Amino acid sequence: QVQLVESGGGLVQPGGSLRLSCAVSGFTSADYAIAWFRQAPGKEREGVSCISSGDRSTSYADSVVKGRFTISRDNAKNTVYLQMNSLNAEDTAIYYCATGFPSWGSCTTRGGRPRNSYEYDYWGQGTQVTVSS
Numbered sequence: 001q002v003q004l005v006e007s008g009g010g011l012v013q014p015g016g017s018l019r020l021s022c023a024v025s026g027f028t029s030a031d032y033a034i035a036w037f038r039q040a041p042g043k044e045r046e047g048v049s050c051i052s053s054g055d056r057s058t059s060y061a062d063s064v065v066k067g068r069f070t071i072s073r074d075n076a077k078n079t080v081y082l083q084m085n086s087l088n089a090e091d092t093a094i095y096y097c098a099t100g101f102p103s104w105g106s107c108t109t110r111g112g113r114p115r116n117s118y119e120y121d122y123w124g125q126g127t128q129v130t131v132s133s
Contacts, residue, residue, distance in 0.1 A: 053105025
């Protein structure tokens with residue numbers, strides 16, 4: 001059974017850090033793309049970052065997260081992480097991980113476009129991140 005379980009969210013002060021985890025079961029996460037998306041209240045779900053089967057990372061929103069968020073993978077634990085630093089109030093959202101299983105290992109299409117949320121079939125339940133003083 002395919003399952004993705006996010007954890008690590010919580011309340012953090014502006015400027016603080018969090019590390020989110022996406023624990024995968026039912027398949028080998030290293031063989032497929034794993035992406036992080038987020039959805040803030042009243043806003044559409046947006047891509048944050050993705051790691052491919054070749055451990056190549058793709059940032060969906062360079063202007064927002066560049067230099068602050070880092071995606072990584074621990075194959076032994078079948079887990080993907082999102083390290084988030086210098087958090088601000090605009091980062092408040094529910095964070096979800098999703099996988100390209102069983103279709104693809106790349107985070108982008110052949111044309112180089114990062115894959116949209118509707119292209120992912122399996123999702124976790126989400127973890128709340130709240131940045132507030």
